[in-house]
């Protein structure tokens with residue numbers, strides 16, 4: 001098992017390397033650079049000034065040279081400086097945003113699991129019941145409505161009209177601490193969290209329903225019943241663990257789905273996470289930030305897949321990695 | 323047999339409501355008894371309702387299916403009147419069941435030990451340690467080597483024959499009075515089949531259980547069963563002690579079944595399988611259900627379904643040929 005994990009991590013390195021090459025190349029292929037915007041905004045400034053800055057920042061070097069510089073710095077843990085935010089270090093800029101996105105992702109995954117799995121189980125136990133039909137309807141809606149649209153409706157109804165939840169940000173005011181800050185954070189995460197988790201909730205609900213139905217019809221469940229096991233034992237011991245096996249595999253990919261969903265959701269709620277930073281960095285051609293975020297997202301997705309494999313082997317004894 | 327029956331199935335009907343028009347009469351008015359300690363074979367072609375009869379006794383009939391009528395008495399206690407919860411105390415404890423497919427009958431994510439001990443803990447109220455010790459004993463009893471290790475293993479680590487032994491170990495763990503085995507060897511290698519059947523026969527004797535053995539192998543019947551019930555179209559068509567049934571076969575269907583076993587020492591050209599296939603359970607022919615395939619079909623057969631009648635001592639037959647104790651030469 002440990003050998004397997006180490007092997008998997010070693011495979012990550014070339015994958016991440018390829019990822020950075022591709023993103024770096026694509027980013028450079030886009031027209032303009034970090035200074036283009038400033039130049040356009042203030043045409044009275046002598047173009048020479050910008051040209052000198054470009055030279056100083058190394059923006060005129062050939063792309064492979066720029067990449068080599070960047071990757072050797074990253075290898076030493078230095079993501080460089082932002083070209084836009086007054087030269088703040090990228091690491092510094094990302095740190096706070098990263099935590100916000102992480103909280104939002106975990107919160108949304110939590111909502112997804114807590115809502116989808118019990119409803120999925122219920123739907124499977126009472127198929128074609130009223131609640132099952134309701135869940136099916138909700139599932140279709142959840143998958144059909146785009147994130148941003150649901151987000152806008154949520155803001156309009158729950159925030160503007162009813163005033164139950166804040167529509168943007170992470171904290172109600174400056175200088176909050178302890179429990180007060182924690183609850184304010186949670187309160188702010190409700191709408192973006194639900195929005196972000198909507199599609200996932202719908203998906204997992206349907207998956208859970210069909211998995212449980214499948215397992216309930218299997219031979220070993222009939223054996224468990226024939227042994228005289230109670231209904232709850234049959235459901236929670238014999239059925240659930242088997243039904244969760246494919247769900248866990250799916251969850252590994254969910255990290256990637258959540259992160260890409262976060263880009264849009266954070267934008268809608270003006271939530272200061274990696275997603276909003278990513279979009280502004282792309283528009284501003286702040287490539288050091290873009291590259292750093294790409295790398296982090298890449299690592300997270302690979303870790304997600306690895307975790308899914310590990311959980312998979314824990315739940316299913318037939319899977320052995322060695 | 324003057325003893326009280328252990329199991330008494332009385333006019334049992336289990337129907338599957340397939341859709342608005344079609345009702346599959348999988349088990350249609352079946353009555354029989356099983357006495358303590360005896361081995362009764364239930365035979366018949368695929369689709370004749372053998373498994374559904376067994377599952378009805380266990381009350382494990384799923385969705386479109388329902389037990390719509392009849393009574394099932396176990397030691398005089400009416401099982402169909404028990405609550406769901408009370409029934410869980412009967413399953414595995416008073417009546418145990420072994421299935422056809424050992425490869426999928428065990429839960430893949432729990433150890434063998436876990437799956438045996440959970441029964442002992444539920445029915446026998448044993449603690450963890452007692453249950454574990456007992457599980458090892460049981461695995462030894464059913465001839466599994468390295469039982470101490472096997473309890474920590476998962477089903478996928480065992481062969482089909484070993485898994486069926488585990489199923490038998492589970493089935494006998496709470497010393498049930500009745501063991502139902504639904505084609506327990508069909509999925510196994512020929513060499514393993516005899517071992518498993520011998521093991522079940524041993525266990526039946528050792529634990530003084532009655533055995534309801536479902537099979538379509540008449541060779542197995544002649545070797546292991548005291549009494550045979552032949553099923554066709556959800557009904558019993560012939561029933562007698564094994565020797566008697568094999569020697570003086572009455573029902574044309576049973577004759578067909580016997581004829582369809584190839585006998586090595588005989589001329590294989592005489593192999594007379596039953597023509598045609600079992601009609602679907604939602605579309606039986608009018609009159610006798612076997613009339614569409616019967617070589618001796620008479621006009622009456624297509625109009626009236628005969629009753630199961632005692633025509634000789636211990637020999638019941640459902641056929642117009644034998645009405646009024648009548649004898650026919652074929």
Ligand SMILES: Nc1ncnc2c1ncn2[C@@H]1O[C@H](COP(=O)(O)OP(=O)(O)OP(=O)(O)O)[C@@H](O)[C@H]1O
Pocket residue numbers: 338340346347348349366367368369370371372373374375386387538602603604
């Ligand atoms: N789940 C089900 N849904 C609908 N009909 C069913 C279902 N299970 C059984 N039946 C009906 O009941 C009839 C009897 O089935 P059963 O499984 O008892 O046959 P069997 O005698 O055990 O055959 P086999 O030798 O193939 O195991 C079938 O022909 C089928 O029409």
Ligand SMILES: [Mg+2]
Pocket residue numbers: 372373374504
């Ligand atoms: Mg069957």
